[in-house]
Amino acid sequence: MCGIVNDAFRNFVNNQNVDNHENMRPESSQMMPDEIAQYMKFMHDGQESLYEGCDKYSKLSFLLKLYHIKCLCRMTNKALSMILELLADAFDYAKISSSFYEAKKIINNLGLHYTKIDGCPNDCMLYYGEDKDKEFCMKCNESRLKKTKKSNSIIGATKKQKKTPAKVLRYFPLKPRLQQMFMSSKIAEHMQCHASRSTHEGILRHPSDFEAWKNFDLMNPQFASDPRNVRLGLATDGFNPFGDLSTCHSTWPIVLIPYNLPPWMCMKQSSFILSMIIPGKRAPGNDIDVYLRPLIEELKELWNTGVETFDSHKKEVFHMHAAILWTISDFPGLGTLSGWNILGWLALGVILTQLLRRFRVNFVS
Amino acid sequence: MNHRRWLNVGHKFRLCHNRFDGSVETRNPPLRISGTNVLQQVQNLNIVFGKEAKVEERGKRQWKGHHPIDGPLQWRKNSIFFKLPYWVNNLLHHNLDVMHIEKNVCDNVVYTLLNQGKKSKDNLKAQK
Numbered sequence: 001m002c003g004i005v006n007d008a009f010r011n012f013v014n015n016q017n018v019d020n021h022e023n024m025r026p027e028s029s030q031m032m033p034d035e036i037a038q039y040m041k042f043m044h045d046g047q048e049s050l051y052e053g054c055d056k057y058s059k060l061s062f063l064l065k066l067y068h069i070k071c072l073c074r075m076t077n078k079a080l081s082m083i084l085e086l087l088a089d090a091f092d093y094a095k096i097s098s099s100f101y102e103a104k105k106i107i108n109n110l111g112l113h114y115t116k117i118d119g120c121p122n123d124c125m126l127y128y129g130e131d132k133d134k135e136f137c138m139k140c141n142e143s144r145l146k147k148t149k150k151s152n153s154i155i156g157a158t159k160k161q162k163k164t165p166a167k168v169l170r171y172f173p174l175k176p177r178l179q180q181m182f183m184s185s186k187i188a189e190h191m192q193c194h195a196s197r198s199t200h201e202g203i204l205r206h207p208s209d210f211e212a213w214k215n216f217d218l219m220n221p222q223f224a225s226d227p228r229n230v231r232l233g234l235a236t237d238g239f240n241p242f243g244d245l246s247t248c249h250s251t252w253p254i255v256l257i258p259y260n261l262p263p264w265m266c267m268k269q270s271s272f273i274l275s276m277i278i279p280g281k282r283a284p285g286n287d288i289d290v291y292l293r294p295l296i297e298e299l300k301e302l303w304n305t306g307v308e309t310f311d312s313h314k315k316e317v318f319h320m321h322a323a324i325l326w327t328i329s330d331f332p333g334l335g336t337l338s339g340w341n342i343l344g345w346l347a348l349g350v351i352l353t354q355l356l357r358r359f360r361v362n363f364v365s
Numbered sequence: 366m367n368h369r370r371w372l373n374v375g376h377k378f379r380l381c382h383n384r385f386d387g388s389v390e391t392r393n394p395p396l397r398i399s400g401t402n403v404l405q406q407v408q409n410l411n412i413v414f415g416k417e418a419k420v421e422e423r424g425k426r427q428w429k430g431h432h433p434i435d436g437p438l439q440w441r442k443n444s445i446f447f448k449l450p451y452w453v454n455n456l457l458h459h460n461l462d463v464m465h466i467e468k469n470v471c472d473n474v475v476y477t478l479l480n481q482g483k484k485s486k487d488n489l490k491a492q493k
Contacts (some may be wrong), residue, residue: 139413327446339407341440
């Protein structure tokens with residue numbers, strides 16, 4: 001149990017235990033005081049036994065086991081809440097949190113959060129960065145908050161109701177997720193396997209045999225020099241989370257695929273990185289760039305400055321960089337990502353403007 | 366019948382005019398478009414995302430059609446991916462998901478081989 005906690009707060013632990021290697025981890029000294037308090041509380045939960053005289057389970061490990069079962073069997077939040085209530089009622093000497101909300105508060109400290117970013121309901125802008133505190137959209141003047149359907153007034157303006165944003169983008173920060181991959185020594189070893197495997201001319205076994213990959217290495221020799229630098233693919237498509245009940249809803253998840261892993265791992269669901277969920281009800285279409293902004297900004301930062309990461313396979317800290325190699329989508333998705341007009345007679349094929357001119361001349365004559 | 370352009374230069378189908386549209390194909394396949402080329406075409410596009418603000422004017426009617434876009438019409442926006450410094454030099458920018466395409470191509474080949482009435486692609490249109 002301590003291992004999990006130490007993984008989540010690796011910076012802090014290293015600072016405490018490995019004092020002589022202080023020059024190795026410059027960022028560990030930047031740990032916030034409330035983070036330390038969080039860590040201490042978490043450690044306390046991890047070491048506290050479930051009831052007096054119990055060695056097998058601690059308060060935290062019991063919760064994690066329950067949460068694991070919940071995820072595996074796809075239990076609803078309510079079901080787990082009811083079970084926890086029953087357990088807390090029956091065994092009042094044990095330290096079991098009385099509701100799912102309480103339990104989640106403890107588990108959340110393990111990390112890997114997501115951030116909620118409000119957006120304009122007409123896809124004009126995100127309330128992000130410098131526009132964080134704006135109340136109205138800069139372009140279409142639409143309110144940031146949700147309105148009622150009937151009177152078109154903001155919910156919560158008159159009655160005592162909670163004000164809710166009209167559209168919320170859920171963004172999962174990329175850096176902690178990439179750092180997480182290097183925390184397990186097995187995955188960290190796999191993350192650099194693309195450089196060490198044997199290659200044969202004319203055989204395609206892994207994306208690293210592709211011409212595009214080799215060209216990328218040629219163009220960016222500094223990036224290619226460290227095989228631990230992460231190469232990502234971006235995939236997206238719309239789907240309807242409400243099944244058959246609603247036919248006109250389209251939510252767009254954006255998934256990143258780490259191509260560093262060997263081919264039998266990189267296309268497994270467990271190694272996909274969910275980057276963001278663009279909410280419906282309409283598909284973002286050409287305006288998808290508005291929502292991609294946080295991701296692109298983080299990628300730019302990852303490319304230029306990189307992020308300090310602990311490699312548990314080689315037991316060292318290194319500067320990790322990441323790059324997107326290509327995107328994968330269906331044909332309409334290609335139109336939204338690239339900006340290429342997929343409708344009309346020029347939809348298919350690779351056409352130069354010169355060719356275009358020639359065609360036009362032919363039509364006129 | 367432009368697809369014969371992708372065949373090798375000396376391929377016999379290129380010369381075989383009476384089986385196709387009555388012409389001998391001499392053209393090479395079209396040139397591959399590079400990232401810099403795309404950026405050049407797209408650079409001057411000025412597109413604002415989202416919805417236009419409602420203009421509350423009474424009396425005069427205004428034309429509410431699409432505003433004309435400067436530059437080549439084939440591009441709808443300057444994709445945000447070009448903000449990544451390495452994107453311009455990439456060889457391959459966008460891939461198509463093969464699942465649907467594979468199914469449709471496979472269907473067409475099988476129906477053509479089995480000569481399945483309407484679904485076969487070996488028809489008058491293909492020979493035109």
